[in-house]
Amino acid sequence: MRVIGIDPGTRLCGWGIVERVGSKLLHVAHGTFRLGSGELADRLVSLERELVEVLALHAPEASAIESLFFAKNAQSAAKLGHARGVAMMVLRRAGLQIGEYPPARVKSAVVGTGQAGKLQVSRVVSMMLGLSVMPEEDAADALAVAITHTSALGFAAALKRS
Numbered sequence: 473m474r475v476i477g478i479d480p481g482t483r484l485c486g487w488g489i490v491e492r493v494g495s496k497l498l499h500v501a502h503g504t505f506r507l508g509s510g511e512l513a514d515r516l517v518s519l520e521r522e523l524v525e526v527l528a529l530h531a532p533e534a535s536a537i538e539s540l541f542f543a544k545n546a547q548s549a550a551k552l553g554h555a556r557g558v559a560m561m562v563l564r565r566a567g568l569q570i571g572e573y574p575p576a577r578v579k580s581a582v583v584g585t586g587q588a589g590k591l592q593v594s595r596v597v598s599m600m601l602g603l604s605v606m607p608e609e610d611a612a613d614a615l616a617v618a619i620t621h622t623s624a625l626g627f628a629a630a631l632k633r634s
Contacts, residue, residue: 486610
């Protein structure tokens with residue numbers, strides 16, 4: 473099962489793809505979309521275009537995205553919601569089911585605590601996937617989302633079999 477994880481953002485948007493082969497978790501690819509600082513609508517168009525390219529290149533079978541958290545700044549939360557909406561639209565148009573996970577659940581699933589910092593997430597993700605270079609924070613977060621979803625899918629499949 474190949475899963476893409478998305479850490480949405482309107483300036484930087486992380487993505488990461490992992491694949492489960494038997495009981496082994498493999499790194500496929502990851503990156504960060506650098507959407508610039510222009511008008512929000514232009515950045516959202518860039519996000520759509522770049523995510524379509526990644527999906528075409530790597531053909532994931534499932535997807536997951538970090539859900540919204542309560543932000544102190546309503547305007548920032550609204551912009552983040554726009555980025556999530558564009559990403560979710562692209563994922564659904566590609567025929568993918570979408571898992572949604574709050575940041576604390578992702579951190580807890582990968583690191584063991586929902587209070588983990590970004591550097592800690594990057595380190596653990598790197599170790600789990602055998603990466604020689606730590607990914608950028610947004611890409612590491614996206615890989616963590618994909619890992620979380622892969623684990624959830626594995627657990628659901630195990631329940632189905634029993």
